[in-house]
Amino acid sequence: MSPGYRQRIGGRTFWVFQQRQTGQIAFNRNWDDYVSGFGNATEFWAGLENIHNVTATSQRNLRVEALTFDGGFYAFEFLDFTVGDSSTNYRMNYSSFMRVNSTINCDFLSHHRGQQFSTFDRDNEAAPYSCSTNYGSGGFWWSSCLRINPNGVYSTTLKPGASYMASRCIGSYKALRAMQMMLQV
Numbered sequence: 001m002s003p004g005y006r007q008r009i010g011g012r013t014f015w016v017f018q019q020r021q022t023g024q025i026a027f028n029r030n031w032d033d034y035v036s037g038f039g040n041a042t043e044f045w046a047g048l049e050n051i052h053n054v055t056a057t058s059q060r061n062l063r064v065e066a067l068t069f070d071g072g073f074y075a076f077e078f079l080d081f082t083v084g085d086s087s088t089n090y091r092m093n094y095s096s097f098m099r100v101n102s103t104i105n106c107d108f109l110s111h112h113r114g115q116q117f118s119t120f121d122r123d124n125e126a127a128p129y130s131c132s133t134n135y136g137s138g139g140f141w142w143s144s145c146l147r148i149n150p151n152g153v154y155s156t157t158l159k160p161g162a163s164y165m166a167s168r169c170i171g172s173y174k175a176l177r178a179m180q181m182m183l184q185v
């Protein structure tokens with residue numbers, strides 16, 4: 001598994017806990033993999049236990065960056081992001097979307113706020129079917145079901161579809177070329 005890494009952006013330091021840019025690592029993983037983490041230096045999920053631990057001592061700013069196949073760059077930030085421990089199924093919360101630090105005014109995470117984590121083998125969301133199974137088999141804080149799919153299927157070309165690594169906020173669910181999720185530390 002990968003422990004993620006730290007990077008500087010505009011004078012701030014972020015711990016990158018999710019990164020995808022080639023598709024060489026499959027993200028259709030089970031609960032245990034999402035808890036402990038998986039991947040290599042370029043493609044990884046650092047694990048819910050690690051993400052929980054980083055937000056357990058202090059609320060963090062979440063930053064999500066995305067690149068599109070036509071050269072677009074997007075960034076989104078969220079204030080006071082936390083992930084609970086295993087007894088909550090790693091429930092996710094945040095206080096507000098930070099428009100000032102985001103490239104566009106679109107909060108894809110509000111739909112997911114307060115949700116437990118779910119994977120294809122652990123359904124903790126309210127849809128009468130598995131959101132994970134229906135949308136690419138990745139793990140996420142699925143609601144019923146999504147506005148963003150960071151751990152969805154990686155496509156090497158621009159294709160439409162919510163099963164891909166895609167968001168409603170970016171071209172209305174078109175496969176993205178790269179994505180990072182990180183916490184300010």
Ligand SMILES: [Ca+2]
Nearest residue numbers: 125127129130
């Ligand atoms: Ca369900």
